[in-house]
Amino acid sequence: MTAKIIDGNALSTEVRGQLAERAAALTSVGITPCLAVILVGEDPASAVYVRNKVAACEKAGMISLRDVYAADVEPALVFARIAELNADPSVHGILVQLPLPKHFDSEAILESISPEKDVDGFHAENVGALMQGNPRFIPCTPYGVMKMLESAKVPLKGAEVVIVGRSNIVGKPMAMLLLAQSCTVTICHSQSRDLAFHTRRADILVAAVGRAKMITGDMIKPGATVIDVGINRTAEGKLCGDVDFETAKEVAGVITPVPGGVGPMTITMLLANTLEAAERSLK
Ligand SMILES: Nc1nc2c(c(=O)[nH]1)N[C@@H](CN(C=O)c1ccc(C(=O)N[C@@H](CCC(=O)O)C(=O)O)cc1)CN2
DSSP states (O other): OOOEEOOHHHHHHHHHHHHHHHHHHHHHTTOOOEEEEEEESOOHHHHHHHHHHHHHHHHTTOEEEEEEEOTTOOHHHHHHHHHHHHHOTTOOEEEEOSSOOTTSOHHHHHHHSOGGGBTTOOSHHHHHHHHTTOOSSOOHHHHHHHHHHHHTTOOOTTOEEEEEOOOTTTHHHHHHHHHHTTOEEEEEOTTOSOHHHHHTTOSEEEEOSOOTTOBOGGGSOTTOEEEEOOOEEOTTSOEEOSBOHHHHTTTOSEEOOSSSSHHHHHHHHHHHHHHHHHHHHHO
């Protein structure tokens, strides 16, 4: 039997519809949620993600501002723009698209965003709040994964979770969110010995390494839930995940595809965080 597929596009459409209703309610009392997006450089994938974020905002009845800088821009200019956006009460959310060019201190840029407008949840204050089990803004990709697990009614309490990848954007916050739901969490990484030993124990396997098709069917426990966060391009230019979907779907019980899985949910949860920031500004 092949696995049940969690359709990230369909779930996104449903959640974005609900967010649009909340955005309209807020607009009716004089506050239209507004997201400012900063893009530095010409990375084609980043340009696509930013375009999709802006389009999604507009479709949900939110305002979006987009600032695009050349790859060799002086960081001081970007810091100055962030300070301006921090001080603007009509802007509720600010994000800087990652990765930034090498001459940028990415951490300093992320720390310069006001924690109240940090809709990516990357500011140290928001990371700390998540660690303490009191999240204020949840990073969008792990937030989207939690929504997908909820929609597929995957049991979390006591589940063995293995996360492959330890990034600040996905692996670490994902671990905190699942730990908060009483999962037993293992984080694997490039130095982990015998990766398959760990992955085969997982009731829920989250792949977030950035290596095309590295998780194959033989590394998966029969019936497991497999969440693929990877976005890679094959030599032929085709999009694929970190999981070898063809072999994995024959073993897993539930699986997310790439494209059309976690990616669209990342943008959906960005809208959710922006709306949340705007709603908090009323209080
Ligand atoms: N400031 C941030 N930078 C980055 C983040 C982030 O959450 N905040 N995450 C990733 C990229 N990302 C969002 O920015 C992102 C990646 C992929 C998708 C997506 O919808 N993917 C589609 C395929 C799109 C395509 O054709 O390439 C899919 O999987 O179906 C959305 C957002 C790094 N940077």
